[in-house]
Amino acid sequence: MKRANAKQSIKNTSKTTQRLRSVKRTPADKKTIEDLVAANHILYAQSVLDGYGHVSARHDTNADRFWLSRSMAPGLVTDGDILEFDLSGEPVDGQGRPTYAERFIHSEIYRRRPEVKAIVHSHSPAVIPFGVTSVPLKPIFHMSGFLGTGVPVFEIREIAGDTDMLVRNPGLGAALALRLGNKPAALMRGHGSVAVGISLPQVVYRAIYLEVNARLQSEAMKLGSINFLTSEEAKLAAAGNDMHVQRMANRHERGITRADIGTTLKDPNIDFAKIAQGMGVYAEGPISDPKDLGPALRRAIEVVKRGEPALLDTVTEPR
Numbered sequence: 001m002k003r004a005n006a007k008q009s010i011k012n013t014s015k016t017t018q019r020l021r022s023v024k025r026t027p028a029d030k031k032t033i034e035d036l037v038a039a040n041h042i043l044y045a046q047s048v049l050d051g052y053g054h055v056s057a058r059h060d061t062n063a064d065r066f067w068l069s070r071s072m073a074p075g076l077v078t079d080g081d082i083l084e085f086d087l088s089g090e091p092v093d094g095q096g097r098p099t100y101a102e103r104f105i106h107s108e109i110y111r112r113r114p115e116v117k118a119i120v121h122s123h124s125p126a127v128i129p130f131g132v133t134s135v136p137l138k139p140i141f142h143m144s145g146f147l148g149t150g151v152p153v154f155e156i157r158e159i160a161g162d163t164d165m166l167v168r169n170p171g172l173g174a175a176l177a178l179r180l181g182n183k184p185a186a187l188m189r190g191h192g193s194v195a196v197g198i199s200l201p202q203v204v205y206r207a208i209y210l211e212v213n214a215r216l217q218s219e220a221m222k223l224g225s226i227n228f229l230t231s232e233e234a235k236l237a238a239a240g241n242d243m244h245v246q247r248m249a250n251r252h253e254r255g256i257t258r259a260d261i262g263t264t265l266k267d268p269n270i271d272f273a274k275i276a277q278g279m280g281v282y283a284e285g286p287i288s289d290p291k292d293l294g295p296a297l298r299r300a301i302e303v304v305k306r307g308e309p310a311l312l313d314t315v316t317e318p319r
Contacts, residue, residue: 028067029060033082035200036067043120044075048207051075053122053192055207056106057200059084066110071098087111089170102166104173105194112177118200120207123192126214131187135221137214139229144213145241146184146206148234153187154179165191185210201245240275272313285313 036057043049051073059065064087069077083099084092089107091099106119130137131153139147156163159175165188167173176194180186184206185195195210197203220226229237276283282303284296293314300310 027061028082028084032057032060032067032200033079036069036082037077037079039118039120039200039204040069040074040077042204043122043207044073046208046211048120048122048124048211049074050123053120053124054100054102054106055120055200055203056085056118058110058117063110063114065092066106068100068103068106070094071100089173101168104170105167105176106173108170108173108177109180109194109196112174113180113182113196115198116196118197118203120195120203121192122195122207122211124207124211124214126211126218127187127193128190129218130214131189131191131193137187137210137217138226139234139237140213140217140220140226142229142233142237143241144209145229145234145237145239147210147213148229148231148238149183151185151187152179152181152183153189155189156191157189199245202242205241205245236271236274236278239271243275273311276311276313281309281311283311283313285311286315287312288315 036055039055039057040049043053043055049055053074054068055074056066056068059067066085066087067082068085069081070083072081083094083097085099085103085107086092087107087110089104091097102121105121109116109119127137129135130151137147137151139145154176156165156167156172156175160172167176167188176186176188180194180196184197185193187193193207193210195203195206197206217226271286273283273285282300284299287293287296293312296312300312303310
C-alpha cells in the first residue's frame, strides 16, 4: 500500500466519526458482559494490561457489533462500563462517555475476520523487543504452540509516516488487520501487540502466553541457541491447549453459543486422531468420505472389544 493512498483512505474512512447517528443499542448478553469484565481483571492481574490496553468481545447475536469498555483502567472495569460499538468503531449509545482512541483495532479486525469473537490489545513489555529487532517471536514451549503459524510485525511508519504510534482511525486499523492476516497474534513495532481468538477464554489465554513466551525466549537467547517447537509440535500443542481452555470454560457453565471453542479452529484444523495417538490411544482420521466410515467403525469396535479405548475423528457438515 502506498503511503499517499493510505493517507487518503484514512481521511475518507474517518469521516464516519463526523456523522450524526440514529442506531439502536441491541439487547446485552449478560454472560458475555460478565466474561468481558472478568477478562479485563484477569489480564490486569497477569500484568498483560496495566492502566492501558483493552479487550473486546463480538456481540453474541449481532456480528456487526462488539462490546468494549469505556476509556478507563482495565483493572477497574465493571458491567456498567461496557459500551456497544459498531464496525465503524463508534459507540451505539455512548452517552458522552470517553472511548479508547484505538478502538479501531477492534472494529477493523472484526470487519475482516468473521471467525474472531474476541480481541486483546496490550503493551506488555516482554514482546516489545521482538517488534523492534529482526529476531522473530517463535514458540519456545507447549503453552505457546499457537505462535507456530508465525507472528507478523505491523510497521505503522510504512502506512502513515511518523505518528504517535497509536491506531487512531479506521485506515490504520484496516492496515493492522491486513498485516495480522489469518494469524492469532501480531506485534506492533514500538507499541505492543494484538491477539485474537474465537472466544474470550481463548484470547485471554493467548494474550497471556504471548507475553510469557516472549519473556522465556529472551532469557533462553542469553544461554545459547534455542530448540524451538517444530511446526507439527506447535500444531498439536495448540490443539490440546484449546481443548483444555474449553473444558475450563465448561466448568464455569459457558452456554451453547460457546460450544465451538477449541473445535472450530481452521488453518490448521485440529487433528484429534494425532492427539489421541500421542496419548497412546487407538485412533483413525480425519475421516471425510462416508464410505470409509463403516470399515473404520468395525476396526474401532474390535479395539473396544479388547477393552481398549478407540477414537474416530469424523468430519461432518452442520445441518
